[in-house]
Every structure is written in structure tokens, then in C-alpha cells.
Amino acid sequence: MDSTPTALPLPTFPPPLRTIESLPGPRRWPLVGNVLQIRPLRLHQDVEAWCREYGDFFQMYMGPEQALVVADHDVVAQVLKQRPDTFRRPALSERIMREMGCVPGLFDAEGQDWRNQRRMVMHAFSPQGIKAYFPSLVKVALRLQQRWDRAAQDERTIVLSDDLKRYTVDIIAGLAFGTDVDTINGGEEVIQRHLDVILPAIARRTLSFVAYWRVFKLPQDRRLEHSVATVRHAIQDLIGQARTRMAREPERAAHPANLLEAMLAAAGQPGSGVGDEAVVGNVLTMLLAGEDTTANSIAWLLYQLQRHPEALARARDEVLRHAPDPAAFTMEQMDKLEYLNGCIQESMRIKPVAPFIPVEAMHDTSVAGIHVPARTLVWCVLRHHSMADSHVEQAAQFDPQRWLHEGPGAIDRKVAMPFGAGPRICPGRYLALLEMKVVMAMLLGRYDIDAVATPDGKEAEELMAFVMSPIGLAMRLRRQRWQ
Numbered sequence: 001m002d003s004t005p006t007a008l009p010l011p012t013f014p015p016p017l018r019t020i021e022s023l024p025g026p027r028r029w030p031l032v033g034n035v036l037q038i039r040p041l042r043l044h045q046d047v048e049a050w051c052r053e054y055g056d057f058f059q060m061y062m063g064p065e066q067a068l069v070v071a072d073h074d075v076v077a078q079v080l081k082q083r084p085d086t087f088r089r090p091a092l093s094e095r096i097m098r099e100m101g102c103v104p105g106l107f108d109a110e111g112q113d114w115r116n117q118r119r120m121v122m123h124a125f126s127p128q129g130i131k132a133y134f135p136s137l138v139k140v141a142l143r144l145q146q147r148w149d150r151a152a153q154d155e156r157t158i159v160l161s162d163d164l165k166r167y168t169v170d171i172i173a174g175l176a177f178g179t180d181v182d183t184i185n186g187g188e189e190v191i192q193r194h195l196d197v198i199l200p201a202i203a204r205r206t207l208s209f210v211a212y213w214r215v216f217k218l219p220q221d222r223r224l225e226h227s228v229a230t231v232r233h234a235i236q237d238l239i240g241q242a243r244t245r246m247a248r249e250p251e252r253a254a255h256p257a258n259l260l261e262a263m264l265a266a267a268g269q270p271g272s273g274v275g276d277e278a279v280v281g282n283v284l285t286m287l288l289a290g291e292d293t294t295a296n297s298i299a300w301l302l303y304q305l306q307r308h309p310e311a312l313a314r315a316r317d318e319v320l321r322h323a324p325d326p327a328a329f330t331m332e333q334m335d336k337l338e339y340l341n342g343c344i345q346e347s348m349r350i351k352p353v354a355p356f357i358p359v360e361a362m363h364d365t366s367v368a369g370i371h372v373p374a375r376t377l378v379w380c381v382l383r384h385h386s387m388a389d390s391h392v393e394q395a396a397q398f399d400p401q402r403w404l405h406e407g408p409g410a411i412d413r414k415v416a417m418p419f420g421a422g423p424r425i426c427p428g429r430y431l432a433l434l435e436m437k438v439v440m441a442m443l444l445g446r447y448d449i450d451a452v453a454t455p456d457g458k459e460a461e462e463l464m465a466f467v468m469s470p471i472g473l474a475m476r477l478r479r480q481r482w483q
């Protein structure tokens with residue numbers, strides 16, 4: 001027998017964690033940190049420029065608070081996946097909403113409240129729910145078509161964001177609240193005007209270094225108060241209409257026809273985790289989360305297609321082949337618009353309306369070997385690898401084709417995350433994609449686009465106010481000759 005002692009394997013230890021302080025990052029000032037180097041309306045671009053300079057992981061300071069910036073798409077997806085237990089949305093965002101007089105909903109809910117509300121919202125926005133709503137969605141698109149017919153006939157310029165927001169609000173109100181608000185045919189005093197005041201205010205106050213509004217109010221803060229009060233009034237109206245329907249038809253409590261009815265039915269149940277406040281909060285949340293995001297995504301898509309005539313022609317060809325008549329649109333036709341779908345994905349890769357997602361660590365944890373103490377802000381950058389040649393071939397080019405095939409030359413679909421990732425991924429994504437397809441199919445099949453341009457004819461700038469929007473795009477349409 002061999003008596004040579006065999007060497008015991010040495011225990012291996014994971015490498016010690018790095019600290020955030022050990023990472024590179026822009027030079028900071030005492031107290032204000034890097035805040036003065038960030039242009040609030042160009043915040044995303046400033047952080048993306050630092051990503052190019054300092055790499056996928058670096059530190060920055062939002063005032064005195066240290067933040068870890070993560071721009072590696074795999075690691076971003078891992079962080080976003082660890083919600084709601086390890087990371088949450090920053091507590092500041094909920095505080096700002098409440099202070100403004102807005103009740104938070106799913107977007108700001110955490111823990112068990114979030115789980116309960118999420119289940120209901122997912123059910124309301126499920127592919128089956130959206131399929132059932134499709135005929136009403138098309139009806140809203142046809143109203144927009146009438147509005148655009150009039151604009152084309154009068155050779156009038158269309159303020160793109162205004163018309164598209166009317167379209168998206170009407171769809172959300174119909175699907176989620178069961179109410180036909182018809183803002184497309186409404187006058188100037190529509191709910192969007194007030195949402196347009198509230199959304200930038202959330203962004204502005206979240207980034208504001210000094211909470212001056214607690215001490216005195218500027219005209220913009222008084223406008224905000226008025227808009228919040230008007231929107232709250234409109235929400236009470238929507239809830240009132242749903243309660244009346246449910247009182248008239250009590251069977252709706254057992255078989256709710258939409259999200260609002262489901263929430264109202266649940267609000268009466270003990271232990272449902274959905275109270276009256278959550279109902280109000282979620283009506284507002286659906287309006288805020290579904291309006292600007294989808295409208296601006298469509299505006300960016302139109303802008304990019306207009307600058308790529310060969311892609312536009314190919315998308316139009318496809319529409320005329322598979323879905324030539326908006327009044328007869330079907331879900332099956334929409335499923336056939338694969339090239340248009342590629343255009344949508346490509347546009348959202350280059351111009352994601354949510355180019356970053358900030359989260360906060362709930363307890364001490366680690367990210368890619370970096371120690372992250374509890375309550376640290378982790379700034380997840382969504383547009384970095386998705387625009388890098390190292391991850392996407394000729395990344396700066398608008399090339400819808402890359403979304404159509406598998407294998408060499410195809411894009412790694414996980415590199416772009418326009419709807420976020422993990423358990424809090426956008427629940428409205430199926431609806432949003434369908435809204436985009438329907439409005440684009442209606443437009444491409446019926447009109448020639450004369451212009452989608454900024455007032456000075458220069459490149460559309462990206463403005464970060466709650467979502468990343470193109471500044472001041474106007475569109476001119478002409479009815480196609482064969483129409």
C-alpha cells in the first residue's frame with residue numbers, strides 16, 4: 001500500500017470584494033458631488049459619456065450620496081432581477097410623488113403590496129386581455145386617422161407628441177378603466193396637458209439638489225398644484241363611472257372587465273393588499289407610465305424611419321401586402337408585420353425612452369464583485385452596450401434587418417432592454433408594441449410623410465424629462481394618390 005500522504009486540496013476563497021471607492025469616476029465636489037457636472041435635461045447623455053470614459057462600473061456622487069453606476073448589460077439584468085427583495089426603486093421617488101399630492105401605484109409599490117398589485121396589472125395587460133381589446137384599439141386608431149385626414153387636407157402641420165399622447169391616453173383609458181375618454185376629438189383642455197406638467201415635475205424634483213418648494217413656490221409649482229388637482233378630479237370621475245357600472249351590474253365584481261373594476265372589487269376584500277388609495281394610485285400610474293413612453297417611442301420611430309427612406313419603403317410595402325385597410329385590421333395581420341416589428345425594436349434600441357433605471361440596495365449586497373452597502377443607489381445604464389460596436393455590429397446604424405434573423409449578423413436580443421428586465425419589467429409592453437404597430441400600419445398604408453422635423457430643421461435633440469423625448473417634432477402628411 002502506498003503510504004505517501006496525499007495533499008489535501010487547499011480551500012479556495014472567493015476574491016475579496018472591491019469597494020465602490022476603489023472604482024474610477026468623475027472628480028467630485030464637496031457636498032454637491034457630481035451634480036453640477038450633470039445637465040438635468042441631458043442627464044442620460046452625461047452619464048453615458050462617463051461610461052465611455054470610465055467603463056462598465058464606476059462611482060458617481062448625487063450630492064453627498066455615493067452611487068454605483070453599472071453599464072454592463074448582463075450585470076444590469078442581474079441587478080434588475082433581484083427585485084423586490086435585494087433592490088427597490090429609490091425611496092426618494094415615492095416621497096416626491098406623495099409630496100406633490102400624487103398617490104403612488106404599482107411603479108412605486110414595494111414588497112407584498114407590489115406583489116398583489118402586480119398580479120392584477122399583469123392579468124389586465126396579458127396578451128389575451130389585449131387581444132380581446134384589439135377592436136377598440138383599432139377604433140381609437142381610426143379616430144386618429146380622421147384627425148390626420150383633416151390635417152392632410154388642410155395641409156396643416158401635426159404636433160406629433162400632442163396627437164400621439166391623445167392616442168395613447170384614449171387606449172389606456174379604454175383598456176384599463178373601461179372608459180371612452182376620446183381626447184382625440186377633445187379640445188385643448190385634455191388630461192394630457194396636465195400630465196405634461198406632472199411628468200417633468202417628478203423628474204425635476206427627483207434631481208433637484210435643494211427642495212425649495214417646501215419653503216416657497218415658484219409659478220411652475222403653482223401650475224403643478226393646479227394640474228395635480230385637475231388630474232385627481234378626473235381620476236375620481238373615472239372611478240365614479242366604474243363604481244356606477246359595478247352597482248348596476250353586480251356580476252362585474254366576480255368577472256371584472258378591466259383593471260379598474262378588478263382593483264375596485266379587490267379593494268373591498270380583506271387581505272387583498274389593494275386599498276382605495278392603491279386604486280387611485282394605479283389609475284394615475286397607468287396614465288403616467290403608459291402615455292408618454294409609448295407616444296415618444298412612436299415619435300422616435302417616425303423620426304428615424306423618415307431619415308431612412310429604404311427602411312420606410314420596405315415597411316410600407318409590408319403593410320400594403322398584409323394589412324392594407326385599417327378598418328379591417330386583425331391581430332393576425334399585425335403578427336405578419338415582421339419588418340415593421342424590426343423597425344420598432346431597432347428604434348427603441350437607439351432611442352430608448354427609458355435609457356436608465358435607478359435602484360436602491362435594501363441591504364448590504366454585492367454587484368459583480370463590488371461591495372454595495374444598504375441604501376446605496378445603483379444606477380443601471382440601459383443604453384451603453386446596446387450602442388457599442390463591441391456588442392452590436394455597426395451599432396450606430398439604424399438597421400431593422402438585424403432583428404429579423406437568427407445566427408451570424410443577428411443581434412443578441414438581450415443587449416437592449418427598452419422595457420427593463422426581471423420581475424418588474426414593464427407590464428404594458430405587449431400593449432405598447434401593439435399600439436405602435438397599429439398606428440404605424442395605419443399611417444404607412446394611407447399617407448406619404450412629407451416631413452418629420454424639428455422647427456429649425458436640425459437633428460432632434462434628446463430631452464430627459466421623465467422619459468427621453470425628441471424636442472419639438474412636427475409632421476406633415478399627404479394622402480397617398482391611390483387612396
Ligand code: HEM
Nearest residue numbers: 107289290293294297354418419420421424425426428432
Ligand atoms: C413603448 C412604451 C413603453 C416603454 C418603453 C416602457 C418602459 C418601461 C420601463 C423601462 C419600465 C421599468 C421596468 C423595470 O423597472 O425593469 C416600465 C415600468 C412600468 N410600465 Fe412601462 N413602458 C411603456 C409602456 C407602458 C404602458 C402602455 C403601460 C401601461 C398602461 C406601462 C406601465 C408600466 C408600469 C405600471 C410599470 C411599473 C411596473 C412595476 O414596477 O412592476 N408601460 N415601463
